[in-house]
Amino acid sequence: xxxxxxxxGLLAVTPASAQDLPVLTVYTYDSFVADWGPGPAIETAxxxxxxxxxxxxxxxxxxxxxxxxxxxxxxxxxxxxxGLDTNLLAAANDTGLFAPHGLExxxxxxxxDWSDATFLPxxxxxxxxxxxxxxxxxxxxxxxxxxxxxxxxxxxxxxxxPGLGLLMWVKAAYGDEAPGIWEAxxxxxxxxxxxxxxxxxxxxxxxxxxxxxxxxxxxxxxxxEEDTGKTAAAFxxxxxxxxxxxxxLASSDQPELATAFLDFMLTxxxxxxxxxxxxxYPAVMPEGGLPEGFETLIQPDQALLLSPVAAAExxxxxxxxxxxxxxx
Amino acid sequence: MADRAQxxxxxxxxxxxxxxxxxxxxxxxxxxxxxxxxxxxxxxxxDWAAIRFTxxxxxxxAMISVGLAIPVARALARRQFLGREALITLLGAPFLLxxxxxxxxxxxxxxxxxxxxxxxxAIGAQPISIFGLHGVVLAHVFLNLPxxxxxxxxxxxxxxxxxxxLAASLDMRAGAMFRxxxxxxxxxxxxxxxxxxxxxxxxxxxxxxxxxxxxRATTVELAIFQALRFDFDLTRxxxxxxxxxxxxxxxxxxxxxxxxxxxxxxGFDRPxxxxxxxxxxxxxxxxxxxxxxxxxxxxxxxxxFVRGATNLAGLPDVVWTxxxxxxxxxxxxxxxxxxxxxxxxxxxxxxRSGAVWIESAGLLxxxxxxxxxxxxxxxxxxxxxxxxxxxxxxxxxVNAVVTLPFVLRALIPAVRxxxxxxxxxxxxLDLKSLARxxxxxxxxxxxxxxxxxxxxxxxxxxxxxxxxxxADPATATLPLQLYRLMGAYRMDDAAGASLLLLSLSFxxxxxxxxxxxxxx
Numbered sequence: 132x133x134x135x136x137x138x139x140g141l142l143a144v145t146p147a148s149a150q151d152l153p154v155l156t157v158y159t160y161d162s163f164v165a166d167w168g169p170g171p172a173i174e175t176a177x178x179x180x181x182x183x184x185x186x187x188x189x190x191x192x193x194x195x196x197x198x199x200x201x202x203x204x205x206x207x208x209x210x211x212x213x214g215l216d217t218n219l220l221a222a223a224n225d226t227g228l229f230a231p232h233g234l235e236x237x238x239x240x241x242x243x244d245w246s247d248a249t250f251l252p253x254x255x256x257x258x259x260x261x262x263x264x265x266x267x268x269x270x271x272x273x274x275x276x277x278x279x280x281x282x283x284x285x286x287x288x289x290x291x292x293p294g295l296g297l298l299m300w301v302k303a304a305y306g307d308e309a310p311g312i313w314e315a316x317x318x319x320x321x322x323x324x325x326x327x328x329x330x331x332x333x334x335x336x337x338x339x340x341x342x343x344x345x346x347x348x349x350x351x352x353x354x355x356e357e358d359t360g361k362t363a364a365a366f367x368x369x370x371x372x373x374x375x376x377x378x379x380l381a382s383s384d385q386p387e388l389a390t391a392f393l394d395f396m397l398t399x400x401x402x403x404x405x406x407x408x409x410x411x412y413p414a415v416m417p418e419g420g421l422p423e424g425f426e427t428l429i430q431p432d433q434a435l436l437l438s439p440v441a442a443a444e445x446x447x448x449x450x451x452x453x454x455x456x457x458x459x
Numbered sequence: 460m461a462d463r464a465q466x467x468x469x470x471x472x473x474x475x476x477x478x479x480x481x482x483x484x485x486x487x488x489x490x491x492x493x494x495x496x497x498x499x500x501x502x503x504x505x506d507w508a509a510i511r512f513t514x515x516x517x518x519x520x521a522m523i524s525v526g527l528a529i530p531v532a533r534a535l536a537r538r539q540f541l542g543r544e545a546l547i548t549l550l551g552a553p554f555l556l557x558x559x560x561x562x563x564x565x566x567x568x569x570x571x572x573x574x575x576x577x578x579x580x581a582i583g584a585q586p587i588s589i590f591g592l593h594g595v596v597l598a599h600v601f602l603n604l605p606x607x608x609x610x611x612x613x614x615x616x617x618x619x620x621x622x623x624x625l626a627a628s629l630d631m632r633a634g635a636m637f638r639x640x641x642x643x644x645x646x647x648x649x650x651x652x653x654x655x656x657x658x659x660x661x662x663x664x665x666x667x668x669x670x671x672x673x674x675r676a677t678t679v680e681l682a683i684f685q686a687l688r689f690d691f692d693l694t695r696x697x698x699x700x701x702x703x704x705x706x707x708x709x710x711x712x713x714x715x716x717x718x719x720x721x722x723x724x725x726g727f728d729r730p731x732x733x734x735x736x737x738x739x740x741x742x743x744x745x746x747x748x749x750x751x752x753x754x755x756x757x758x759x760x761x762x763x764f765v766r767g768a769t770n771l772a773g774l775p776d777v778v779w780t781x782x783x784x785x786x787x788x789x790x791x792x793x794x795x796x797x798x799x800x801x802x803x804x805x806x807x808x809x810x811r812s813g814a815v816w817i818e819s820a821g822l823l824x825x826x827x828x829x830x831x832x833x834x835x836x837x838x839x840x841x842x843x844x845x846x847x848x849x850x851x852x853x854x855x856x857v858n859a860v861v862t863l864p865f866v867l868r869a870l871i872p873a874v875r876x877x878x879x880x881x882x883x884x885x886x887x888l889d890l891k892s893l894a895r896x897x898x899x900x901x902x903x904x905x906x907x908x909x910x911x912x913x914x915x916x917x918x919x920x921x922x923x924x925x926x927x928x929x930a931d932p933a934t935a936t937l938p939l940q941l942y943r944l945m946g947a948y949r950m951d952d953a954a955g956a957s958l959l960l961l962s963l964s965f966x967x968x969x970x971x972x973x974x975x976x977x978x979x
Contacts, residue, residue, distance in 0.1 A: 161939075161942070161943050161946060162943060162946045162947045165777075165943045165944075165946075165947055166775055166777050167775070167947055167949065168947060188847065191688075194688040194689050195688055197691075198687060198688050198691055201691055202495065202834070202837065202838060202841070203841060206841070206842065208845065222691070287668060287674070287681070289681065289684070289685035289689060290668075290681060290684050290685060290688065290689070295689075317673075320672075320673060321571075321588075321590055321672070322590045322668075322669060322670065322671065322672045322673065323668060323671075323672075323673050323674060324665075324668065324669045325664065325665055325668050325669065325681065325684070326946075327946065328942065328945035328946045329559065329562075329665065329669050329945075331945075331948070331950075332563065332945055332950055332953075333566070333669070335950050336563065336566055336567070336570060336572065337570070337571055337572030338566060338570050338571050338572070339571075348948070351948045352948075355948070410948070453674075454505065454674050457673045457674050457675075458673070458674050458675050
């Protein structure tokens, strides 16, 4: 047993924070700040440039993050919110809590054009169904998946951002035909989980043939576990994008520091950490390129993405269609 | 029962204050949530469907858990064998599991690649699927059968040995003993046990959705989650929580009223000897019930153990730090809840007609949505203090509130029996306040006190509760750390952390429970 470390927790000892330096508070999701996430390396790198104390506060996932900022309103201590995705941006804009970033956006390595005065992307990924490498009869599109007896685990769009992403994927690819696609998929869905973790765990335990995740998921198994046994299925209709963004709060008491952080976010020091800690593609390709192993991932021919406004408008109808098809 | 009730005294009034604090906390947090709302759309048809599903699965889970617990507790009550005490403790463990750990343990047995299906396929049978309403009920029975068994076993222990002796001298057979002694006891003990399990199952979220197989299995807690996170419809979240509370609260009043049945009078605490059930067929039948329950409850835990054992040594340091933090939270909340529970039980025992109200108020704490309570607390606290500073005290407080009903369920009957059996003697000796507590009540309730302290400690270890809303990286507890590992592909580390959590919870439970039973 590691008594000293256990004791540190038991005595509720927290590391003393740096005194007298201006504090930049960044709200983000849980996995970003974990020891194995991008947070620690980014904190060190930014503090080396800014004469400041960068503090990450974790608040669940993307949706929880926005909820928290809305609860706190203009009194929030946060200067930056990092970790919203495009499906949440319309709601985030409507709150009026965010301020324009005021930066000249550098050339971004995103599969779609990006111009937004408030939010800047820091990474992105394609949603995809991940399966074991040895699987036979791999479906090549949603129609093929629906017609097959391949089993899948997905996340609930009412509680999970990937689940909502799948809803938008089907909507962006099939529009008014989406209900038919969901009806065909209904008997493939083994179960629907509240979040990504449970779904991915079920898949790893062998409960389904495929799981909704990202094209970059196999890179984790390859690089961190030296396991070549996972791969993602390429779908002919194209893959829906998740673009993760950060924005500055209008109520920030450190607006210049906040702008400096957003600027720093698109430099090498931040971007080169992303691929092997957040397991997503960097928004600006680092000088050293992608880590070895990323070249083995599937490259979708077409990227699908609804604009924030279109996604917000499509959501309620898409959710009803999903509920109707899967509640049978 | 004593002819004249004891005055409430300081202990009693403290207990009443603790009882009032719970509905007050729930009401305060729900009001805070509503006041922060920006207008919402009210309850939809889908919300009502979620309410119906939630109640239905909770009802099934409670009935089946208690139904199965009756033969198991009966077999355990009337048999003596080597390792019986250890088995009783071990069978309590599933109730202490964090739900996500329990789900993965069950999948290792009942899942597509689980032991059961591997066996079925090997003998050429059709594999079965765990996903659906039956899977939800299976998981809830797995989690709650231990509690039901323990509560009923305590019921059996309230029948004095003298009654069995008398029944045997009247030449009663097993059937007659069952009708005259055990049925009246069950009428008193079973409805509250079913009720507490019903209340636990109404706030089910991850189990119901994950094993439910799709949005048919939407529970109220998921609807609340959606309202809070995706729609930011605070009014709807609070309304859903209040509807759920109203239903559980009214059921609580009915069930606890029904539960007031005859008591068995005084005894001399001799171990109960049974003359009616010593024949071979009954022995075999009891053995089968015990073996079946042990297999069903222990196999999934063994799977968690096997899966985690190889990963325990390689766990990141932060996991150990959060384990220490969880121990601190558990110690705090156990101290709080055991003191509050003791005083409240004394109040309930002295206020005979008010006891039902006191226990119902306690029960609301389980049925209240942790999400709404957590959000409400956050809204209340935020203007004054940085929430992360309060992460551990708030978690300890909420855990104490949520575990109070279990403590009350175990302590109220014990305190009542102590007062009923020895109250008149204590009165005649003018034994009051502290002396009465030290000499009469505490020695008589050691066993349930140890049991409920262990339960509270272990549940606080595993409970995610409100910590997620308050924690920052430096205040994560072990269950939260477990979720973070799972959220970052690190399933092997998560398996190791699950085992650590299971071991610590069980060790706390065992230590308190054993402390209570030693010499009692």
